Amino acid sequence: MKVVVGLSGGVDSSVTAYLLQQQGHEVVALFMRNWNDASVTLEDECPWIEDSNDALMVAQKLGIPFQVIDMSDLYKERIVDYMFDEYQKGRTPNPDVLCNREVKFDVFMKTAMSLGADKVATGHYARVDSTIDENGKEIFHLLAGKDNNKDQSYFLCQLSQDQLSKALFPIGELTKPQVREIAKEIGLVTADKKDSQGLCFIGKVSLPQFLQQQLVPKEGEIVEIFKDSPLFAEEMPEFSLKQEELEYLSRKINYKKTDGKVIGKHQGAQFFTIGQSKGLGIGGHKESCFIISRDMENNILFVGEGHQFPGLLKRALKIDNSELHWVREDLRLKNGESMEVMARFRYRQPLQKATLHQFEEAFYVEFEEPQSAIAEGQFASWYIGEELIGSGVIS
Ligand SMILES: Nc1ncnc2c1ncn2[C@@H]1O[C@H](COP(=O)(O)OP(=O)(O)OP(=O)(O)O)[C@@H](O)[C@H]1O
Numbered sequence: 435m436k437v438v439v440g441l442s443g444g445v446d447s448s449v450t451a452y453l454l455q456q457q458g459h460e461v462v463a464l465f466m467r468n469w470n471d472a473s474v475t476l477e478d479e480c481p482w483i484e485d486s487n488d489a490l491m492v493a494q495k496l497g498i499p500f501q502v503i504d505m506s507d508l509y510k511e512r513i514v515d516y517m518f519d520e521y522q523k524g525r526t527p528n529p530d531v532l533c534n535r536e537v538k539f540d541v542f543m544k545t546a547m548s549l550g551a552d553k554v555a556t557g558h559y560a561r562v563d564s565t566i567d568e569n570g571k572e573i574f575h576l577l578a579g580k581d582n583n584k585d586q587s588y589f590l591c592q593l594s595q596d597q598l599s600k601a602l603f604p605i606g607e608l609t610k611p612q613v614r615e616i617a618k619e620i621g622l623v624t625a626d627k628k629d630s631q632g633l634c635f636i637g638k639v640s641l642p643q644f645l646q647q648q649l650v651p652k653e654g655e656i657v658e659i660f661k662d663s664p665l666f667a668e669e670m671p672e673f674s675l676k677q678e679e680l681e682y683l684s685r686k687i688n689y690k691k692t693d694g695k696v697i698g699k700h701q702g703a704q705f706f707t708i709g710q711s712k713g714l715g716i717g718g719h720k721e722s723c724f725i726i727s728r729d730m731e732n733n734i735l736f737v738g739e740g741h742q743f744p745g746l747l748k749r750a751l752k753i754d755n756s757e758l759h760w761v762r763e764d765l766r767l768k769n770g771e772s773m774e775v776m777a778r779f780r781y782r783q784p785l786q787k788a789t790l791h792q793f794e795e796a797f798y799v800e801f802e803e804p805q806s807a808i809a810e811g812q813f814a815s816w817y818i819g820e821e822l823i824g825s826g827v828i829s
Pocket residue numbers: 439440441442443444445446447448464465466467538555556557558629630631632633634
């Protein structure tokens with residue numbers, strides 16, 4: 435089989451290429467360049483050249499063909515511009531999930547296929563497997579990586595059956611220490627390299643940090659909301675309809691300045707995320723203060739004291755039907771149906787017990803335990819056992 439490997443100059447994809455070669459495949463390496471704007475090269479450094487050199491050395495060592503492809507226009511259009519718009523709207527999308535859906539497993543995959551590849555491999559800690567259903571159709575399963583510490587299935591939560599059918603993740607069976615061990619044994623230059631910065635970095639900073647540097651600072655107020663606010667006093671009403679209860683549990687409280695007290699200033703609400711406590715510069719509290727809400731229009735940050743602050747915790751999250759993605763199309767819920775799953779809405783968050791609910795108007799994830807800092811624009815994903823079966827953008 436001919437396999438194109440996305441070789442990033444890091445240890446994971448280096449070992450990926452090696453393992454595929456060992457399995458007897460014809461391996462070709464491609465390095466993607468994602469950033470092309472000399473005016474914003476940071477600190478006069480050009481890490482992509484360093485990474486592409488490392489990738490080239492690995493390819494030479496393994497004796498496999500190596501090519502660099504320039505994806506910078508596409509990257510700007512599909513990732514940078516999109517993320518920038520989302521940030522301005524006050525949402526916090528995950529760039530790694532987008533990079534996989536829009537770049538690595540879309541245009542990059544298509545390029546690889548046009549070079550005659552049967553499959554595309556990356557150094558993700560995840561596994562893909564397939565079974566045949568009763569109609570003889572092959573169903574692909576996206577499984578968590580064997581290394582619990584490194585599992586990257588969350589980043590792949592927006593992939594489709596078609597994309598999975600062409601994907602290989604050979605290191606998903608291994609732990610990170612095992613991967614480093616293999617790299618050392620065969621003398622790859624990347625063996626001791628710290629985790630490479632991947633596609634979602636520009637220079638030394640992550641894409642979110644980079645975007646924040648592009649946003650214009652504007653002074654605004656920090657308003658503290660207190661535990662005894664009447665906003666939290668009300669008992670949960672009795673609902674006769676499940677959907678009304680879920681809507682209530684996932685609702686966003688629109689705080690007003692008059693609901694609390696101004697306790698400080700910030701340099702722009704768009705620089706902060708829900709749940710953040712660092713960088714607020716407010717003292718005089720027993721516990722840390724956390725951002726519980728942002729009013730983008732009036733540039734106000736609302737904070738509450740302590741990580742158990744009621745405004746920080748939610749029992750459910752909502753996903754618009756148009757933002758819902760089932761990796762396992764065959765398991766998609768119909769209107770009125772529910773399903774018990776394990777879910778997470780952040781990379782590396784321990785899986786949480788949850789129930790999915792599909793209604794005609796929207797989809798909800800209801801958690802058994804209240805969850806902290808659910809932020810709009812992030813991806814929620816859900817699993818049965820080791821298998822990631824679907825995901826969606828939190829609305
Ligand atoms: N610039 C790139 N060119 C080609 N493939 C890439 C590039 N960046 C990332 N990839 C692919 O995506 C995978 C996951 O990327 P990620 O940024 O998460 O890096 P990582 O987990 O540190 O892996 P690695 O150690 O291989 O860099 C990589 O293993 C590689 O296969």
